[in-house]
Every structure is written in structure tokens, then in C-alpha cells.
Amino acid sequence: MIHLKYGTPDSELQNYAIQVMEILQENGSPDPHALACVLYVLRVGFADQMTEPTQREFLVFLGRKLESSNYTAPRRVATLRILSYLLRSLGEVPSEFKDVLDNTVVAALSHSSAHVRVEAALTLRALAEVDPTCVGGLVSYGITTLHALRETLSFDKGKSLDLELDSLHGQATVLATLVAISPKLLLGYPARLPKSVLELSKKMLNGFSRNPVAATIQREAGWLLLASLLASMPKEELEDQVFDVLLLWAGPFTGNPESYLRHIQDWASELRVLSVAIEALTAFIRSFVSPTIATTNGGILLNPVLAYLGGALSLISSLSTKQLPNVKSALSLFTTRTLMAYQSLSNPMVYKSEHEQMLQLCSTPFSDPSGWEESSCLKFLLDKRDASLGPWIPGRDSFEDELRAFDGGVDGFLPCVWDDEISNFPQPESVSKMLVNQMLLCYGSIFACQDDTAKVKLLNNLDQCLKAGKKYSWFMFLVSNACVALLSGLKELLTLRGAQSLPTDILSMVQSIFKGILLESEISTAQRRAACEGLGLLARAGNDIFTARMARSLLGELTTPVDLSYTASVAFSLGCIHRTAGGMALSSLVTPTVSSLSHLSKSSNSNLQLWSLHALLLTIEAAGLSYVSQVQGTLFLAMEILLLEENGYVDLRQEIGHLINAIVAVLGPELAPGSTFFSRCKSVIAEISSSNETATLLESVRFAQQLVLFAPQAVPVHSHVRSLIPTLYSRQPSHRYLAVSTLRHLIERDPAAMINENIEENLFSMLDGETDSEIATMVRTTIMRLLYTSCPLRPSRWLSVLRNMVLATSVTRNTSEHLTSSGHDALDSTSENDVQYGEDEDNMISGPKQDQVNWSAPIMSQFPRRNKHLRYRTRLFAAECVSHVPVAVGIEPAHFDLLLARSAMAKGISLSNDWLVLKLQELVSLSYQISTGQFEGMQPIGVQLLCLIMYKFGMTVDPEFPGHILLEQFQAQLVSAVRTAISTASGPLLLEAGLELATKVMTSSIIGGDRVALNRLFLLISRPLSDIEGLFYPSFADWVVCKIKVRLLTAHAAVKCYTYQFLRAKENVPDEHQHLAPLLANSSTLLGKYWVGALKDYISISFGLHSRLNHKPFLDGIQSLLVSSKVQKYLDEVWTLILQATALDAAPVEFGTDDEDVHAHTFIAGFSMVKLERSEFQFLWGLSVLVLFHARKSMVNSSVKMKLDHSKEKKFGDIIFHGLHNPRPCDQVLPVLLSLTTEVFFSKDFLSVDICQELLQVLTYVDCSSAPILSLFTQIVRLCPANFFEVEAFVFATLELYSHCLAMILQREGSSLEWSSKTLLPALSFVTEAMGSRMKNKHLWKLMIVLLSTSYQSFQQVSTDLCMSNIVSFLQNIMPFMKKCFRERVEPSDVHSDLKDALGALICLVAYFCTECGNRISMLANKISDSYRLFAKILFFCLGEGIALGKLVHEICYVAENGTNNYGHMWGSFRHCIHIIQGSLCSTNIQVQMLGIHVLKTCAQKELTEVLQTKTNSFMMLLGELLGDVVSVMQTTLKNCSTKESVNIIDECLKLLFLFHTLAQSQKYQQDATILLLDALLMVFYLSSDNGSQELAELNTISKKLFSHFIQIPSAAIQIKDIMLSAPPTKRQQLQDMIRASVSHGQIMVPMNMSAQSEQNFQDSSSEPGSIARVSDADAVEEQDENEVSDDDWDDDWDTFQSLPATAAKDDADSAIVVSLVTEQGSIACPHQEQISQENTNQYIGDMDDAASATEDRTSLDKEFGEPSASQSTCPEPQVTKDFLETSYEDCEVPTVDCAEPSTHVLMKEKTGSELQQDHDIDNQFGCEDRKSDDLDLPKGHDPESKDNKGVFGGTQRSEGDALDENPSDVLVDEFKRGSDTVSVGDNKSLISSNDCGEELAPSSHVVNTMSGNVTSTSKANEHPDNANTKHL
DSSP: OHHHHHOOOGGGHHHHHHHHHTTOOOSSSOOHHHHHHHHHIIIIIIGGGSOHHHHHHHHHHHHHHTTOTTOOHHHHHHHHHHHHHHHHHHSSOOHHHHHHHIIIIIHHTTOSOHHHHHHHHHHHHHHHHHOGGGHHHHHHHHHHHHHHHHHHTTSOOTHHHHHHHHHHHHHHHHHHHHHHHGGGSTTOOOTHHHHHHHHHHHHHHHOOOSOHHHHHHHHHHHHHHHHHHHHHSOGGGTGGGHHHHHGGGHHHHSSOHHHHHHTOSOHHHHHHHHHHHHHHHHHHIIIIIGGGTTSHHHHHHHHHHHHHHHHHHHHHHHHHHHTOTTOHHHHHHHHHHHHHHHHHSSOGGGGGGGHHHHHHHHTHHHHSGGGOOOOOTHHHHSOGGGGGGSSSOOOSSHHHHHHHTOOOOTTOOOOOTTOSSOOSSSOOSOHHHHHHHHHHHHHHHHHHHSOHHHHHHHHHHHHHHHHHTTTSTTHHHHHHHHHHHHHHHHHHHHHHHTTOOOOHHHHHHHHHHHHHHHHOTTOOHHHHHHHHHHHHHHHHHSOHHHHHHHHHHHHHHHHSOSOHHHHHHHHHHHHHHHHHHOTTTTGGGHHHHHHHHHHHHTOSOHHHHHHHHHHHHHHHHHHGGGGGGGHHHHHHHHHHHHHOTTOOOHHHHHHHHHHHHHHHHHHGGGOOTTOHHHHHHHHHHHHHHTTOOHHHHHHHHHHHHHHHHHOTTSSOHHHHHHHHTGGGGOSOHHHHHHHHHHHHHHHHHOHHHHHTTOOHHHHHHHHHHOOOHHHHHHHHHHHHHHHHHHTTTOHHHHHHHHHHHHHOSEEOOOOGGGOOTTSSOGGGSGGGGOOOOOOOTTOSOOOOOOOOOOTTSOHHHHSOOOOEEOOHHHHHHHHHHHHHHHHHTOSOGGGTOHHHHHHHHHHTOSSSOOOGGGGHHHHHHHHHHHHTSSOTTTHHHHHHHHHHHHHHHTTOBOTTSTTOBGGGGGHHHHHHHHHHHSSTTOOHHHHHHHHHHHHHHHTSSTTTTOHHHHHHHHHHHHGGGGGSTTOOOTTSOHHHHHHHHHHHHHHHHHHHHHHHHHHHHOSSOOHHHHTHHHHHHHHHHHHHHHHHHHHHHHHHHHTTOGGGOSSOOSSTTTTSHHHHHHHHHHHHHHHHHHHHHHHTTOEETTOOOOOHHHHHHHOSSSSOOOEEOHHHHHHHHHHHHHHHHHHSGGGOOTTSOOOOOOOTTOSSOOOOOTTOSSOOGGGGTHHHHHHHTSHHHHHTTOSOHHHHHHHHHHHHHSOOOHHHHHHHHHHHHHHSOGGGGGOHHHHHHHHHHHHHHHHHHHTOOSOOSSOOHHHHHHHHHHHHHHHHHHSOHHHHHHHHHHHHHHHHHHHHHSOOHHHHHHHHHHHHHHHHHHHHHHHHSOOGGGTTTHHHHHHHHHHHHHHHHHHHHHHHHHHOSOTTSHHHHHHHHHHHHHHHHHHHHHHHHHHHHHHHHTSSSOOGGGHHHHHHHHHHHHHHHTOSOHHHHHHHHHHHHHHHHHHHHHTTTOSSOHHHHHHHHHHHHHHHHHHHHHHTOOSHHHHHHHHHHHHHHHHHHHHGGGSTTHHHHHHHHHHHHHHHHHHTTSOOOHHHHHHHHHHHHHHHHHHTSHHHHHHHHHHHHHSOHHHHHHHHHHHHHHHHTTOOOOOOOOOHHHHHHHHHHHHSTTOOOOOOTTTSOOOOOTTOOOOHHHHHHHHHHHTOOOOOTHHHHHTOOOOOOOOGGGOTTOGGGOOOOSSOTTSOGGGSSHHHHOOTTOOOTHHHHOSOOHHHHTOSSOOOOOOOSOOOOOOEEOOOSTTOOOOOEEOOOOOOHHHHHHHHHHHHHHTOSOOOOOSOOOOOSOOTTOOSSOOTTSSOOOSOOOSTTOOHHHHHHHHHHHOSSOOOOOOSOSOOOGGGGOTTTSOOHHHHHHHHHTSOOOOOTTOOGGGOOOTTO
């Protein structure tokens, strides 16, 4: 009032405070009531009215007052108590107060008054809560002082003894206080604290002292420390010593009590010690026994505890009978503590054996009621919802309520220093009152456990006692005690029995007792309420029948009232019965009950009205919907009562408000705006609020809350807010609590509407002035909820508000502009709580007109309290809110992307257009100011906020500067914040946050290019390394130090791993990271030691070995379970990162070369990093292998608690494992193994064959990604010593892992996020070659068998197109190596072993895929689909490989036949290769036939270049076996020649025969080849001459054209002449006809004469090995046939033939006969350089032709065969040609995980300049978009409808080309594009014999037989390859 009423400045209030404390004089006994009043005034009247600066001054002022020597003990108690309150209110310790602390508070610990010592300890507790850094010093000082005092107290020192005893007790008390508060501190407590305190306690309890007084004080202090330790510390800290602790109570509480009593001299002192001992036992029970009472261990601990409690009961009994003087108070204290110990046992049945003895003790208030006080238990036993009935009516807050309920007692309990909730007023009750309370509570508990007979007996005794005591003065005390006993007994009974009901006789007895109490006219309100509630509890204890009968009985009593008080009690009892039983059970009685209570509510007696209305309220709340029909009557009743003028009773109005709020809850949605019910409810609330009483205004606020909860549609949100905002500044805490809770409900119910209300500043203003901790917590919660609700739409507003709160020194409010007309402050005006719910439409009741607030002004400024500085705690909370803003805005991308935000603003997507990224500069600035501000407590919040900003905006690009991120502009602030945080003066929270921020800055591109800044930051985090082992925080938990160590090691590990990501690239390494490598190397020795130590500690914790370590761990304190559990959470997140950093560029300690070139070649960074001892290497190796085992689900061991899952939400080690998007657990350690298997470790014998073999076996079964396993596998195979491959177990392990990897990669489905088969297949090919080159032959053939069998099985398991594509691509890569091995590594011993199996398996696999592709092509209806193109490519490749393998087998057999070994059995493989080609030629699918013919033609072209380089004639042998099939294809096709495809087939066959004729010129069967060709041409010519179809006409033209080319070859002309001379007349005539037809067609040019010189040139060129031969029929010298026919007629014809005129000049060029050179690189037999494109599948299989095999010096066979055929030249869209087989290996490097070094390099044969130029030309010609692919894959994105200048398969079409130069795709696509032609399948015969064509048209049978007869073959020409032997697969 002095401050508010008279305007006294708050700085002068401290002077009045001293005057208030003068009341506390020590002229008599201490007065607890006076002390309580002074404390209330000091807190409410002074401390709460002061601003924060004034509170600081007041704190120091009171502290200095304690220095006065004449300051009395009560004043000291009051001062110390208010000091505690001020410290918690300020939230920090002013430096001025620290200066006076030692001479004031610490000195008070030695005061002679125990009360002063306890209050001093509590003040130091508040100091520790605010400033935890002082805990360590206080604890150390306390323990040291207690040890010293124990030593000195053993000697009698006279007058100084009392001072030392007081000091001992004071130090023990403060130590117990610090022990109690330590676990609740943010940074915990040192691990040594509980152990050292426990040891000290044991010494005090078991120590010996010659001074009995000192011994007693020591024991009391020892029990005090033990009690605090047991009550506060986690039981895990003491679990290992629990039985030792349990033995401490054995001395005083076991054995014969009489013998113990004989040795006691001072019973009062001894009982005080025993009381503390029992208090410690109670703490033990609550911590160790009660939670485990049902378990085995609980039973073990329970028995000795019960024995000790039984001993205490025996001591009480013995002392009670002795009637010793001066021990009554001490004995009462001891008895109270003992009963409280029993009460702490959760189940009274566990001490059933003591029930009788305890009943005898606890029933004394009834057996001898005159000697006992009245119990005070009704204050907490009665239902607080009925408090409005009295006697303890709630005041302004709980503080005032506690003062009202204060009884006080000079000998009352002093505050318990380890209790969480300490009474606001010391000594609230006397010992005697506490004793009777405990007795009655125990009596009730034991009563509930008795059987029915015992219950009846106890009830009879109680009833008789009540009846007999009516005439005595203590009768009212007895009634209260009886009510307490019965209420507690009934509640315990309901807890124990649950739904079981009591017998009716017992219920009737209890009912009779309660009704007897109610009939007493002089009973108090509390006793009346207790009896009524007791009747209500009976409704639950009995069954429904008993309940209904009792309710009806009470209703009957209401009709004939005898006494108004009794009637009121009966009415309230009815309400209690309804509340307890529920509305459903008594639904039939709701109407009569409401009717009766409504009638009573109209009584003129205010007390009866109040109790009846409250009973009606209870009925309404219980009835629910059953009450809806009675609402109208109740509303009329309320208005009727209010209209009576004489009823101005505040409590009555409050009760009516309760009724209205209950009605709102019942009606709910029916309270629509404008409804009658709503209008009447609103009018009633407005009327009762008009009195401006606290209670009625509370109901008006509650009415708003009820509307929000149950009828949100009734009133707009804005109206609610207008009515609630003034209440936030009410002086009544209950009003403020209701208002803020209602606002929170509004935020939850209608967040969109609340966003626009802008109440943030109002809530902060309320929080700043709030003195009630519970309300302050509610306000913080509401603000945080509002933040997360509105921040996504209004981040800029929140930043503005929070910035003002954090940085502003004061909140300015203009009070003068907002005073009401009456001149009072707005808070005193009635408008503060005026209910604004809109107009009263019914005009039933209107409240008084009041001054309205100008709502156009900001709400916050309308309700000022005072000018003041913003409190530190408010600013701290505002800083916390700022740290939530980046998360509170949600996950909308536009908040974190500047481009998206600007786009959204331009498009107007969001109404607010308020994006956080637009306020990034303001957010960073505010965070920086917080992190570097003057408040140390706020600095860690700012640094952590900067870390969060980096996490949220770390990847946000800067649109103004492409290639840069947005945060780069804030580099200066971030680096400065790091420098400020990482300092020797920084606290642990700030240091940890600084290290985290440094890690994020250094592992981002923020400082990209700034070498100086990067080096500076690295030096900052390196500076603490030298002191890391000595790092120690005495006031904090050991895990704090461990966390700092782990954070520091994590920072270095992250920087190293991040730097190595650049160093691995080798190119374009940033300069700053390049120069960081030497710094990393310099610190690696020390870091390696710490990293390994941290990993060892983590493993110890994971395996549960930390408590049994026999060495000093790196992380101190992990032996403690609490510390280890904390540390494990940190290490779980970062141990894999530390492990990787340790292994990166690690080297053996023996590796000591200083050669820079060696380092540059050996290490990624060019420097060796961590030097590993052999034991350390074995540890890292074992840990990595352990993780691989542990990652398997079947191997998970619950006892090994290692966290392997990778989480994106890491808070501690937010480092991404680069290289894998979603790494599996074991993928995190594979890079480690990759680093540990480098060459340096192999060279120093760190890796043995056994551990490598074990690793390979583990990798075979582990659940890891393919790529990292393959990289590791490749490195081991490549670097391991050669003798490893001499160990069969190692070789078999490699084969097993190889098979696993191959199957995993081949069977890969779809596109993987990790690695694609395209990337892995070349790497797999490389490791295959590496293994094969290092293995012995016997293992090499096994490798090939494994390769082939795995490929076959993979396709059998996953028969998809992709799997087939993967297998063929892999075979394409590895086939050259396999053929090379077959050629070069065959040994005599291999012939009969695995060589045959390997080669046979390879041929069978090729045959299988040929058959599979042929079948799938045949089943495809869409011939231009992606699948068809894939199968065609695969078939083309496999057919070519079949030919190549056939040649290979023939070569092997040829070499063998010329040697001494017999390879004859391998001819079966040769025959199998022939069957492969025959299968395609004999297919019923014309496309498959076309592919087979084209493959043969391509191989024949290639053979032209090799004809002079080979001696085996392998291809001619194979082709000779297939000539019959070729001719058969021609015959079959000619019979059904109805499509363009048939024309193309025959055209290709003729060209193949031309090539065969060319190849045969160097053989002895030249003449036969010529005859075969002529017969084929003749057959086509004649069969196509008799039909008028377009296709046959085209074939006729082709035959004539080809013959014209053929006849112009000089050597061919000679051969033709010889053939014609020797031919039968009929055939000669046919030849002549064909010649004439060719002449008439204008195709023949006179061939030039064959000269002897040309013949010699051919022979010379043929004799030169290695020369490039241009072979043609014109250049080959043919021997004249000795049997030449000299027929004159033929000579005349021949002369006529030779004299024919020449053709046009353009045909002269065609006479130049040059045969194409086909190099091995372009051959189908050497696909190592001819891989099938996997990505470019838009290019067709037909592109696998001449363009692939042509080199720069090649001349096309087009020149030989002239213009294209009619079928090709007339094609409307000429076909695509693409170099399909000319692709080669690229430099493939398998990506590695994080710090894995590149290990796989697939070598390629570089193309010549001409080849690259050719590729470039082809790309330009055909529009190829991508020619980099090496593998075969399914096409993607094909658009068959494309009509631009593209072919159907994507290539640009050419306009002309020769038929021979066409690819099979050209022919097939040409066929498909015509669309109108139907594919001719012909007949279903697999092979048509040449004899079917007729003798005169068929080629000479002896010619074909001659061709095939030159090959040793027993094959059947008709055998289909489907029957091929696949046993090798």
C-alpha cells in the first residue's frame, strides 16, 4: 500500500522492511506466527513490488544486515528466508552479494540457533540453484571442515566446544542441502560427491568420541547426511552399497530395547538422534523398498526394514511406560517419525504383524481423548472443490492460503533441507499436533486392512467414545479426530479394495456415526464437510442398492427439516453422493434431488442457501446430460436469487457463478449466439461480476474459459481476448492463472484467429511481473504454444517482439494517458474485468455502465503496472524463444530458400508473404548479440541458435552470387562468435556450443577461400587439445567434462573427414583445405591417442565393462553408471565418425620415412596421420569387424548396446557420411577397413592371411551395400602379398565373397540410390582380372566356373530383362580376359581338369542366352519396343561370342594336335558353338535368322584381315559347317518371299557367300567356293524370274547386280570360264542366260586382263606375315584347271561375252576391287573393346555392323558391290548406323564411403585419334546424345512417334547405303517401318534340306560336302541348340 497508494519509490521500501522486522524481538520465546506475518509482508509488500535493480540493492542490503552482531535469531531467519526468495526471483547472483556472502550466509552456519543454521543452508541451496558453479567449492569446503571438526571434537575444549558443535551441525546441514539439490542442477554433480558424503556419514555414525555430547552431534550429523543422500541421489549411485547402508540401523534398532536404554544418559538428545535415523530410514524406504516391494529384491530389503521399525516401536513402548522427565517432546518427535516411516510403505499389509501394536498406540486419541489436540489433517483430506464452503476459503494465492492455514508451533519441525517443496513459513505445526495427525492417519490405514469383525469392533469403540465425550470440552477435538480417522480409513479402503463393497452392517455403522456428527449443532464447518464427504464415500464403498437407499433416505429428510444446519448438511451430503456415485448410477434421482435442492436454495438462510446451491452444483456436474431438462429451472432460480435485494452475499454470488459455468459445460454446443440460454447465462455472469469482488470476478473469467472449452461458437475470439487481456494484470493470482490458461485454450482451439490478436507483448509483460512460479510456468507454456502457432505466418513480428525483449533495457508504458475518469489506475477500474460478450439481445439483466477502454490503442499499453527494467529471467526466456524460431516456422521450404520466398511473394501464394529467409540478417544479428552479450547465461543460447541457423540455412544459395550460399555474408559474425565461445574463461555450456559451431563452420562452404579464417578456427579448436586431459569442472558432473572432450574430438574428426572429401578428388582441391593437411598431420599424434582412448571407453560402456576397468580411462568417471549412461548417448552419435577419422591415412608406428614422394604416393593427403601401435591397430580392426557382426539382425545381442543406425536428426554429431545417401549401419565402418588395408599395413605385416580371410568371410554374410564391399574386396585382392593366394582357405574365401558380390550386383533391381550396376560392373570386372592374374591355374579355372555358374543362377532367380542386361554387360567386360587365359594359360595338366568344365560352361551360358533371347524375341508382338532392342543386342553379342569361342576351341585343338597332347575331346565344344549359330539360322523367326546371317557376315569381313595371320583356318572350318544352313535359309525364304524381310535375308546370304568365296581364294577349295556362289546366284536368279511379285523382281535385280560384280573380277572370270566349260549343257545354258540377263541389265563391264605381274603381287603380299593384305577375287591367282574343256562353241560364246561393251563411267569405280579391312578391335570376337551400350539403347542392334569395325584406312565393300539394292535404295526412311561395338572401358573409379580411398581403377585401351574422330563423326552424323555408356541396359524415354529427322531408334537417318553395308537393324527396322507387310514365318520346319529345291536349281551338293568335309565333324546339321548340354552351368 505504501508503494501503490502513496507512490513511494521502490528504492525506499527497504527502509520500511527493517521496521517490519523489528517486530521480531527475542525478549521472550520465538513466535512462529509473528515470523510468518513478517515473511508475508517482506515478500508481498516489499520484494514483489520492487524492480529488478531495486531487488539487487535489497539483496545486498539484507546481506549486510546479517553482519550485525546484535541481529536476533528470528530476524536472521526472516532475512535468510527472504534472501532465498530474492535469489530465485533474480535468477542470478549479483557480484556485490558475492562479496558479503562469506561473512553473512556462510557465517550463519555456525550460529547457535539451529533454525538459523537451517535457513542459512536453504539460502545456500537457492544460491546453488541460481549459480551452480559455487557447488563444488561449497561441497569441498563442507567435507574438509567436517573432517577437521571430527578430529578436534574428540577433545574437550570448554567454551569453544559449543561453537564447534554448532559449526559441525551447520556444515552437515549445508552439505545435506547441496547433496539434495545437486541431482536437480542442469549440469549435475561430481561423481565423487555421493561416495565421499557416504564415507563421511559412515565415519560419523561409526566413529568413537570420548565426549558424549560431541558423539551425539556427530551421529545426528551423520544421519542427516545419510538421509539427504538416500532421499535425493539416484538409487543407482548407492545400489552396490545398499546392504552396507542397511546395516547402519542395526545398532540402535535391533536387540533388547532395555539393554540399549541402560546406556543412555541424555534421553532427549538421543531421541533427537534416533528421530533423524528414522527419517533416514524413511528416505531409504521411499527410494529402495516401496518401488520394489513386490519384487524379490524388495522382499530382501523389506524384512530388515520391518525389523528396524519394530525395534523403534519397542523403544517407544518402553519409554512410554517409564514416564521419563523432559523427554515428552523428543519422544513425540521420535514417535511421529516412526509412524511416518510406516506410512511410507505403500501397502499397509506388509507390516500386518505390527497392526495390533500400532493400533494400541494410534487409538490413544480415542481411548484417552483429553490429552490430545485437534488434528489438522482435514485441511488436506477434504475435497478442495468444496473450499468455498469454508473454513479455509481460498485467498489471492497459495501463499496467502498457507498463511491463513498456519497453526505454528515453537517446537515444530524445522524445514527439511532435502524436501522438494519447503513450507513458506517455518514450523507450521507443533510436534504434538503432528503426532496426533500421524496417529490418526495410521489408524485409518490399519482400519482399512482389518477383517470385518475387527472393523466392527473398532467402529463400536469409536461410536462409544463419541457418545461418551459429548459432555466434555474436548468433544469437538474428538469429533475432528474421528472424522480424520474415518475419512482416511475409507479412502485407504477404496484404494485397497477397489470395486469390492463393504458389508451392509459396517456401512450402516459408519453412516450412523457420520449422521450422529451432523446432528451436533456446534460442530465446525470442517467437521460438517468431513461428515458429508464421508457419507459420499460410503456410496462408493457400498453397492448400488445401498447407495440408492441412502440417497432416498436423505431426500426424505429434506422434506421435513428439523434444523437448518442439519438440513444444509443433508443437502451437501446428497451432492457428495451424486459426485461419488456418478450420474448414471443415480439418474433416476436427479430430478427429485434438483427439485429439493432448488427449493432449499430459495431459503432466507444464507448458509442453507449456500450449501444447497453447492449441492446443486455437485449434482449438475455428476448428472451430465441427465440434467439438461432441468437447466431452464436452474437459470430462473439463479436470476430469482439475484433479484432479491437482500442477497448481496458474495459467497452466494460466487456459488451462482459456479452453477452457470456448470450449465455451460452441460449444454455445450447448444449455447449458440443469440439463444435464450446463452443470453440468460451471460446476464447472470454480468450481474454477479458487477460487485467487483475477487470471488465473483473469478467466476466471470471462468465463464469465458468454459465458453472456450464447451461452446466456442458462442462468442468470437476477439471478444474473449478483449475480456481476458485486462485480467492478465490483475493483482489476484487466481484471476491471472485462469486468464492465461483460457488464452492457451483459445490458441489451441482457434489458432488462426489468435494470430491476428497480437497478444505476444501482453504475455511477456505479464511474465515479467509474475511472482507466482506456477502461473509463470503457465505463461511460458502459452507463449511457446503461440510461437509455434503463429510463427509460420508471422516470423518477422516474432523476431521484432523477441528482439525488443532480449535487447531492451526497459518496457516503457505511459500510465498517464490511460487513467480512468475516477483518477485511479486502470487496474483498479472495473473495466479491468468487464465482461465483453456483445450486446444483450434480450435486455434481461444489464450491468452497470462502466468506462470502456480505448481498444484502438495497443492492448499492452492500456494496462500498465509500473515503469521498470525488464527482468533477467524474462530476457532469458525471450532468448530461448528466439532459439525456437527456426524450428517453429515449420518445414515450408520457402522459409529457408530465398528464391522460393521471392517467387512466392511475386505469385502471392501466401497472404502474409512473411518468410523467415527474408529476415535472415536480423535473425543472425540477434543471435550474435545474444552469444556475445553481457549475460553469461544467455551466451550458450545464442551460440546454439547460430548452430541451428547453419543447419537450417546451410544449403540456401545466394541468388545474387551463383555458386555461393547465403550464409557466406555472415562469416564475420559466425567466426567472431566461435572465438568468443572457445575461451579458457567460457563455461562448459558455452564451450560445448562453441565447439559445435566451429565444427559446422569449418565443415561448410561459409569460409570457402578464406585460408586465414580456416586456419584461425583450426588453431582455436586445437588449443584445448593440450589441456584436455587436465580438464576438470569441480562443481559439475563428470559427464560434463566427458561431453566437452567428446565434442572437441568430434570437431577434429569432422574437420578431418570433411577435408579428406576434397583431398580425395586430387583435382581442384580448395587451397585452404590443401594447406590444412599439414596442420592435421601435426596434431594427429595427439589426436590419435585421444580418439583411440575414447573408442575404447565406448566399447567398455557398450559391453558393460566400465565399472571393472583396471586402467585409467580417457573419459574420467565412466565407472559410474550415471556418468556412463550420459556419455554413451554422446558417443552413440559420433563414434563412427571418430573411428573413420582415426583410420584415415593411418600408418604403423614403424612407418617413419620422410620421403615426400613416398608420402604423396601412399597417403591421400600426402602425409601420414595417426601412427598406430600394433595393439591399437588390432583394436580398431576388431571393433570394425565386431560392428559388421553386430549389424546382422540375427547376431544382435541385447547386452551389447552399440548404436549403429544413422539418423538424420543428430544433435551431437551432425556429420553426414558422404558417398552414401542412406548408409546401412555396417557401411559406416567399411571405409575404416578400407583405410586399414592399405599397402603400408600389408608391408609391415600388420595384416595376416588369417584376419584377411576372416574379414572376407564376414563380408560375405554382412548386410552392407555392394559398392563399399567391392571397393574393400578389390583393395585386398590388389595389395595383399602374393603368398596369400597360395593359401587355399584364403582363395576359397575370396571366391565365396566374389560369388556373393557378383550375385548381388547382377540381381540388382531398378535404379539404386546408392550405386548402379553400370558403375559396379566395370569394377567387378577389374577385380575378376586381378584375382585371375594372381591365382594359380587350378584356382583360375575355379574362378571362371564360379563366375559362370553365379551368372546362370542369378538369372534363374531373377529372370528379368535388367538382370540379363547386367549379366551380358559383365560378360562383355570380362570375355577378353577369359579368352586370353584360355589361349595363354593352358597347361598340360589342365586339360582333363577344370579347363574343360570352364570352357564348356562358358559356351553353354552363351548358348543359353542365345536360346533365351531368340525365344523372347519370338514372343514379342511389338518389334520396335525397348525389350526387343535389348534382346536383339544381347543375341547379336552372344552369337558373335559363339563364333569367337568356336574359333578359340579350334585353335586350342589345332595346337594340341600339332603337339603331344590329345585335345580331341574338346571337339564337342566346337560342335556346340556350331549349334549356337545353327539355332539362329534354323529359327522360325525371321529377325533371329537375320541376326545370325549378319553376325556370320560381320565375322567373315573381319576374317579377311586375319586370313594371312592365322594358320588354323578356324573360321572357315566353322563357316563350312554352316553353309548348308545358309543355303537352306535361302531356299526356304525364296519359297515364301512375300515381304521385304525375305528380300533382305537373301541379300545378306548372297553377300555372305561372296565373302566366303573371297576367303576361299587362299584355300585349296577355291573352285568349290566359286561353284557354290554361282549356284546360289543361279538359284535366286531363276526362282525369282517366274513370279511377277515385287519382292521376287527385286531379288532378280539383286542377283543380276551381284553376278555382274562377280563376273568382272578377273580371277573369278577365269574360274567361271572353267566351270562353264566343265558344266553340263543345261547348267551352262542357265549360266549363259544369267550372263545375258546381266548384260541386258547393263551391269557387266568388260573385266581387265589378268597379268602375270598382278598375280605375282598377290603372292608376294600373301607371303608377308603381318602385312595388311588387300584381298580380292581379282587379285587372287587361280590355277588353270588341268581338265579345261576346249569346246569351240563355248569359246565363241565366251568371246562374245568378253566383247560386250562397257557400262557407264560410274561403274568404273565399282570395278576397283578392294576388300574391307576389319581390325580385331572392331571384331565381334573381341568384345573387350566392343561393349554393348547400356544407356544408349535408342541405337539399334543393327548398328553393330561395319561402322563399328571400320578404321580410317578401310574401303567399304560398297565399292565392290556397287549401288544398293532396290529394296534398300527405295526405302523411304533409310536406316540408322551406329558404332555399337566400338565402346571401350572408361576410367571407372568405384565411389567410396566418406573416407575410403579410391581402390578400383578399370583400365581401358585408349582409342586412336582416328577412332575418336570416327566416333565424333558418327555422333555428329546420327545425333547421338550419349556415347559414354559401357553397359547394356533397358532403353528409357523412347518415343516411337517422333517425326523429326530421326529413325525409329533415335539415330539420324542416312539417305543411301549398300545392302552389304546395312546392319541387321537396318533391315529389321526397314521392315517394321513399312508396317504394311506382315512378318512371314513360313513353315514351322526348323531346317529345310537343300534337296527340296530341285536338282537343277540347287547348289552343287558336292560343293557343300567339300566345304564341310574339310572339318573333322560328326555334328548333325539339323541338331537344334535347344538341346545343348548345359551341365557346366
